[in-house]
Amino acid sequence: MKKVPIGVSDFKELITENYYYVDKSLFVKEIIDDGAKVILLPRPRRFGKTLNMSMLKYFFEKNDEDNKCLFKNLKVNKYKDIMDMQGKYPVIYLTFKDVKDGNFQKCYEKMKEIISIEYYKHKYLLDNHLKGIEETYFKKILSMEASQGQYETSLKNLSKFLSEYYNQKTIVLIDEYDTPIQSGYLSGYYKEIIEFMRNFLSGVLKDNEYLQKGVLTGILRVAKESIFSGLNNLEVCTILNNHYSDKFGFLEGEVEEILKYYNIEFEMDEVRKWYNGYMFGENVIYNPWSILNYVKNHEKGFRPYWVNTSSNDLVKIVLTKAGETVKKELEDLIKGKTIVKQMNEDIVMNDIENGSENVWSFLLFSGYLKVINENLKMGRSFCTLEIPNFEVKYLYEEIILAWFKESINNEKFNYMLKSLTTGDIETFEDIFSEYIIKSASYFDIEESEKFYHAFVLGILVALNEEYEVKSNRESGYGRYDVALIPKDRNKLGIIMEFKKVNKRRKETLEIAADKAIAQIKEKNYKQELLDMGIENIIELGIAFEGKEVLVVEG
Structure with missing residues (x-):
């Protein structure tokens, strides 16, 4: 062999x-x-x-x-x-x-x-x-x-x-x-x-x-x-062109032949989920590094090989520095949704952080997104994008969790989430406050939107086995809401309204947190969870002012 x-x-x-x-x-x-x-x-x-x-x-x-x-x-x-x-x-x-x-x-x-x-x-x-x-x-x-x-x-x-x-x-x-x-x-x-x-x-x-x-x-x-x-x-000839599109990476038939040769053809469906998903021109392409590593180590099961071969430093930096819109769209991608973006094939490295189309273009051409469909409008390329496979989704999740774990250690991060999902709001507030104070190196303290989206992405990734995470935003009003809907209807449902203190109106943390609770009541967010058969529900108003945070239970 x-x-x-x-x-x-x-x-x-x-x-x-x-x-x-x-x-x-x-x-x-x-x-x-x-x-x-x-x-x-x-x-x-x-x-x-x-x-x-x-x-x-x-x-x-x-x-x-x-x-x-x-x-x-x-x-x-x-x-x-x-x-x-x-x-x-x-x-x-x-x-x-x-x-x-x-x-x-x-x-x-x-x-x-x-x-x-x-x-x-x-x-x-x-x-x-x-x-x-x-x-x-x-x-x-x-x-x-x-x-x-x-x-x-x-x-x-x-x-x-x-x-x-x-x-x-x-x-x-x-x-x-x-x-x-x-x-x-x-x-x-x-x-x-x-x-x-x-x-x-x-x-x-x-x-x-x-x-x-x-x-x-x-x-x-x-x-x-x-x-x-x-x-x-x-x-x-980029991955959007048909020229040379079948010469890099493995085609479906080539992967089937490899698995058959090594007597593991029965794993083809799982291989698709983990390592397929790329489109080069009109060809469906598999990640060759991951396929070969899986074949050699198949008895160990499926795992991310490609995303662990280098530090992914540039991807981490680009996503960390990205604005509110990029983080919201990343949240959608992790939920399995698609986004449509104009692609820029000429990338100036210094401009990657300027403009979301540069971020998404960089991620596409670097192999962290796939094209589902491309439309040309007035000579410009607009692509429908999604995360290609389980392996790359794992990388995004690791980057998001790293935003938290650089600020608070892994044990404390898990304790913060446990406090939240068990209703121990006092402990949750203490650890969450520590996270905000220590996150100043990542986000501008005044940009509460970035805190919000980093937090939402973090809980989306960390709790996705137990909870469906829904989020909405009214950024013009400095308000953002999140609902944690338990998959086990007997567990605690959580509604959170985030509110940035309005200094011009001389708001305090207490006033802003109370307004957040009032917003939850007014919008009747609770009813959606009750309709799902969830009876144990808490409502949290979370107010931000600089590095300070206040969590109030409604």
């Missing part, structure tokens, strides 16, 4: 070392048939980008090894005209997937090392080919002693050296091009890394007479104006 290829991203190793391979070799044909000079393929992490780029390298690269045998049992081998191009080109191949550093200098040093290693692979150019200035330049890059400007032109110059040596234009493959950019955004050196990457990439990809074709992968399409300025020969 073939080995499960978890973490194997070298194509040759995968083919020769008896690993199971889902045949994506027609990716080579699609690249060759594509008339674009430079192709950017943004896909979520762990969806097979590095393996596919490694396959391109072994297919195109001209060297002393005979790599044609790697493709003899694959789909692409049926196309003689394509196979005639195997091993015919000099290739530059770089992957930046591990460039995740806390400052620009460390990031830059790691990139210098990656470039130097690629130069080392072609050190044969120093044997009676490069002379004078070119030889000196090559050796400086090799020894990591070149200037930043020289590193910025290093790929363009290497493509020239290779093309002249082989009398053939060069293919340039750059995997995970935006990993350093995301690290720069997270760690405060975005401006420096963008400037370097702009010069580095445009040098080799823009108007380069030695370039046969360039292929880049990443997670996001970073906007042209920030990095690909002036690159008119760039084709971008």
